[in-house]
Amino acid sequence: EDQVTQSPEALRLQEGESSSLNCSYTVSGLRGLFWYRQDPGKGPEFLFTLYSAGEEKEKERLKATLTKKESFLHITAPKPEDSATYLCAAAQGGSEKLVFGKGMKLTVNP
Amino acid sequence: KAGVTQTPRYLIKTRGQQVTLSCSPISGHRSVSWYQQTPGQGLQFLFEYFSETQRNKGNFPGRFSGRQFSNSRSEMNVSTLELGDSALYLCASSWAGVSYEQYFGPGTRLTVT
Numbered sequence: 001e002d003q004v005t006q007s008p009e010a011l012r013l014q015e016g017e018s019s020s021l022n023c024s025y026t027v028s029g030l031r032g033l034f035w036y037r038q039d040p041g042k043g044p045e046f047l048f049t050l051y052s053a054g055e056e057k058e059k060e061r062l063k064a065t066l067t068k069k070e071s072f073l074h075i076t077a078p079k080p081e082d083s084a085t086y087l088c089a090a091a092q093g094g095s096e097k098l099v100f101g102k103g104m105k106l107t108v109n110p
Numbered sequence: 111k112a113g114v115t116q117t118p119r120y121l122i123k124t125r126g127q128q129v130t131l132s133c134s135p136i137s138g139h140r141s142v143s144w145y146q147q148t149p150g151q152g153l154q155f156l157f158e159y160f161s162e163t164q165r166n167k168g169n170f171p172g173r174f175s176g177r178q179f180s181n182s183r184s185e186m187n188v189s190t191l192e193l194g195d196s197a198l199y200l201c202a203s204s205w206a207g208v209s210y211e212q213y214f215g216p217g218t219r220l221t222v223t
Contacts, residue, residue, distance in 0.1 A: 031209040043114075043200050043214030044153075087153065091209040096165040098143065098208040102152035 002027045004090050006101035013108050016077045021086055021104050024070040029093025033071050035064050036087040038103070044087055047073075078108045112137065114203050114215035122221045128189040131218045135182050135203030142184040143208055144176060147198040147217070156199075158208055159184055165207070188220075196222045 004025045013019055025033065032051050036044035048057045050066035057064050061082065063074040073086060089100040115134045123129050135142050144156040155168040159178035176186040182203075188195055198219050202212040 034212075036214075041216075043202075043216050046211050046213060049211060089153075096141070096143075096158040096160070096207045096209075097168065098155055098212075100145075100153035100155075 002092055002099045004088055004099050004101040006088050006104045008104060010105040013078055015079055015108055015110050018076045021073040022070060023088030023101055025090045027090040027092045027099060031091040031093045033066055034089045035073055038085045038087055080108045080110050083108045114201060114213055116201050116215035116218050118218060120219045122223065123191050124223055125191055125193060127191050128187065129191060129220060130185055130187050131199055133184045133201030133215060136213055139203035139205050140182055141204045141207045142178055143202045144186050145200045147200055160207060191222045193222050196220060
């Protein structure tokens with residue numbers, strides 16, 4: 001069964017303390033690995049799409065990487081405004097279906 | 111460019127009733143997907159429509175249904191509501207399918223009493 005697992009479930013960081021979020025997936029024929037950010041009371045906001053192992057993408061303090069079994073979201077020198085829930089999702093090849101992980105709640109304290 | 115809109119934003123229904131939620135995608139997007147989000151299960155895929163055709167459906171009972179119109183707007187319907195259907199229902203659109211960037215609406219918060 002297709003599965004996406006995120007760890008840790010929650011993370012507290014001090015402002016400026018860098019860390020990484022993990023997303024492991026078991027999806028046959030991965031068509032794409034997606035990262036989203038969700039603020040309370042809002043819909044998820046698209047961050048990155050990764051299509052093949054070795055691919056990396058960056059946006060401000062965030063960098064996403066992809067291997068054949070997992071993806072990492074690296075957060076460098078986070079700020080309090082980076083506090084949110086980060087969601088990882090995988091699209092299976094051959095079907096229009098997206099499987100989400102349960103998310104990781106990040107809190108960055110000033 | 112206007113984003114994805116969903117109506118209504120909040121809804122309170124009684125067990126046994128039915129409900130219809132609406133989603134207007136970003137202009138030019140032909141794929142619309144629906145998701146249910148709950149604290150315990152997270153985001154779960156309901157179904158995806160492209161050019162008025164349902165291309166895939168998640169593991170939900172037949173009480174959950176949807177459709178897409180020729181202008182790409184979509185509706186989802188839940189019949190015979192149960193307490194467990196209380197959730198945030200999210201709609202997302204993309205130009206061609208879930209393998210591409212999807213843009214989410216703000217969601218409809220459904221409470222079943």
